[in-house]
Amino acid sequence: MKKLMFALCLIFLMALSVTAGAEDMLSVYLDESSTASFTGENGLTFYNAATGQWLYTAAPGETVTVTAHDWGFSAGEKFNSGAEMLSVISVYQAPISWNGHKYRGYFRLDRQGGSFNIVNFVHMDNYLYSVLGREMSESFPQEALKAQAICAKNFALGERNRHGSYDLCATTHCQVYTGVDAESYSTVCAVAAVSGQAAYYGGKIVPLYFFATSGGCTEDIKNVWGSDIPYLKSVPDPYESPARATNWGWSTVMTAAEIENKLESKGIYIGSLLNIHAGEIAPTGRITALTFNGTDGSHTVYREQCRSILGLNSQWFWLEPGYNGNGELIFTISGRGWGHGVGMSQWGAYGMAEQGYSYVDILTHYFTGIYVN
Ligand SMILES: [Zn+2]
Incomplete structure (x- = not known):
């Protein structure tokens, strides 16, 4: 038993050190609730997130339903704890099912009285596997998907801490994130290929806007939203196929x-x-x-x-x-055209990729003067 406890502590400490050290770990607010169910295919461990106290280890496939109370958390006969925060960590990093949907990384439940915020801590790339599948069809060419992955990453890096104690939410307010359900082979490959890279203008990570179809040229942001931004100027867009691009x-x-x-x-x-x-x-x-x-x-x-x-x-x-x-x-x-017309045309990115251009070519075409590093 001592050995098991030591191993579990080690897993927990490894998870903590990842959170503290790596800048590419995101905290994504998913929901507020008074009860939630978790399952892990290799099992799950539950801790008091503030003290590191071990509370419970679930067997592979075992579902644990956690309920919040004014005094703490309970999980049926399995455990009671006065914790303010609970962490739910997967054994061997298998995805965790939360109410039937799988997520990578781990969960933290931040309790206020009888309810809690459900927060998913996830590595940037693992987050992007899912977000990319919501923003662009997985059937698009790899170079177009890579360009879109950089757009999504720049947003996440530029807009983190939008929600006070959490980096991002999981709705259209930030970027739609639904966990493993939205992943596919092609989105995972595209994200992996641009791991560690982002797009910069003047040394800063900048927001990159996109839309579906330009209809032949993109628009200067000042004619759409009124602001004047040097990398968001109108550029010709001869790469869209009028027959294929939606609403050309x-x-x-x-x-x-x-x-x-x-x-x-x-x-x-x-x-x-x-x-x-x-x-x-x-x-x-x-x-x-x-x-x-x-x-x-x-x-x-x-x-x-x-x-x-x-x-x-x-x-x-x-x-x-x-x-x-x-x-x-x-x-x-x-x-x-279809959409606001500022930044990258997704159907133009499709056309450029098909003609042999790289994701860097695509991004530097649509965003004047940026560079990818
Ligand atoms: Zn948000």
């Missing part, structure tokens, strides 16, 4: 009444819509000022609102007024 070209028809409803849902009242005027157009073709003229007034929106106010695929579009069979005023809206 698109078209939709809206009646004047539908557009009035969209404006009203945003608190804008102009009476009956008479016409729509694109007041400013960027050199790329994207509209940066759009005016709605009505019987009771006018309203102008700018930059990305030109797209979002009508719920369009992109900011690059043109309008053709006309009348439908019922004599109602309609607008045929035709456009190019």
Whole structure:
């Protein structure tokens, strides 16, 4: 028994030293709950995370359901502890099932009264195995996946500590992270290939934005979000295949009444819509000022609102007024691209990879003046 305890302590200390020493360990907040179940295929050990006191070792495949109370944690007949924090560590680093979903790394439960925060401590690359599968199809070429992996890594490195005591959350607020379920052979290979690398501008790790389809060229960030950022300028994008890239070209028809409803849902009242005027157009073709003229007034929106106010695929579009069979005023809206248009086009990355370009070529094409190291 003493030997077993020594071995377990050693595993625990190894886990602690990894947490303290390695900068590439992330703490990801998953959920708040008063109860949670854990299973490990090689077994699990439970500790008081503050004192290191051993509490329980579960056999391979054994499920342990932990419940929080005002006084501490309980797990049925298995253990009771007054701990503020509990760590759940897998034997031989096998993934841990939390409520039926597998995660790499280990868990910590931070208790406040009768509930706890569920936090997954995971190595950067293991985190990216999962995140990459949520951001780009696993069927994309390796070089495109590697470029996307760097985008996700730069985000995680640049935005850690967003949540006070934790680095990131697991939703779209940060990046969607669902553990092993979202991993695939191709995402794991791509992440492994760029392990330890990130993208820099002027010596700093910078956020890298991306979107699905540019429609032929990307956009300067100042025409979308208003800020002026030197590495987020418009670049030509001849690499997308119009036939394959989603929404490379698109078209939709809206009646004047539908557009009035969209404006009203945003608190804008102009009476009956008479016409729509694109007041400013960027050199790329994207509209940066759009005016709605009505019987009771006018309203102008700018930059990305030109797209979002009508719920369009992109900011690059043109309008053709006309009348439908019922004599109602309609607008045929035709456009190019899908997404905000700032940074890397995912379908462009696909095309570049197919033409033999590397992930560094892809990133340095879409992000002016950055370097990968
Ligand atoms: Zn977040």
